[in-house]
Amino acid sequence: MKGQDLGPLVGCHNSASGGVHNALLEAKSLNATASQLFTSNQKQWRGKKISDEEVEKWDLAKAASDVKVVISHDGYLINLGSHDKELLVKSRVAFIEEIERCLALDLDFLNFHPGTATDKNPERCLDTIIESLLSFAPLFEKKRKLKLVLEATAGQGNTVGHTFEHIAYIIESCHRKIPLGVCIDTCHIFAAGYDIRTSAAWDKTLKEFDKVVGLKHLDCMHLNDSLKGLGSRVDRHSCLGFGEIGIEAFKFVMQDKRLKHLPKCLETPQKEARWEDEIQMLKDFYYEKH
């Protein structure tokens, strides 16, 4: 995909209720060029395998849409850094099943939350996450399109991954052994303490990311405004321009050449704004500059 100009890649988290292909039908109805979905119920441990019939429906829906990049979001129960042995095993099994569903649908990215240090030991948690990720290496021995992407978190509760240093530590330890990149969620990094409200602030934060993690590892973005303030470490999304971040930040994201090629998905509530309008606004920002 690199080097090819695909235009603005924007979409939102689409509902896969009634079948995964429905996410693409929804994306199409919103004029989206990217899509994110849960490939199984995000609140349950066991997910169903993707059947041949579903793959067929998926391929047809994809061909009929303008969606060029598809991202799966892992389930909420999974904690790859759990200190509880039983939960860790369950999480790894569920994650492997998730990888298999992504491969069946030929997805581009699998976005996942790094993990939670329920024992309040973030260092141990980070090492357990690395161990989990490396255990998935055999699934990637054959060359695959799928890439795992680590989502930067808000640092709510005991979640890890809210500092660029945490992210760098995981990436450094794994990226040569498994295909692994990063997803920046604007609400999360802002709540974690990285200012992005003005173009100068965004520039400083991006330079910091580049210095600590490396911009070459950045693969996706989640675009959400934040209900809570800078450094609040509270993860509450709001519609673009209706939160503490403000609209300028999203204009910057769509216009800055370092971020231009990245797929960007909204996870905003359908409240003050509708996804269709937000997607159109992001496209307009892009075309103002390109």
Ligand SMILES: [Zn+2]
């Ligand atoms: Zn997100």
Ligand SMILES: [Zn+2]
């Ligand atoms: Zn969030």
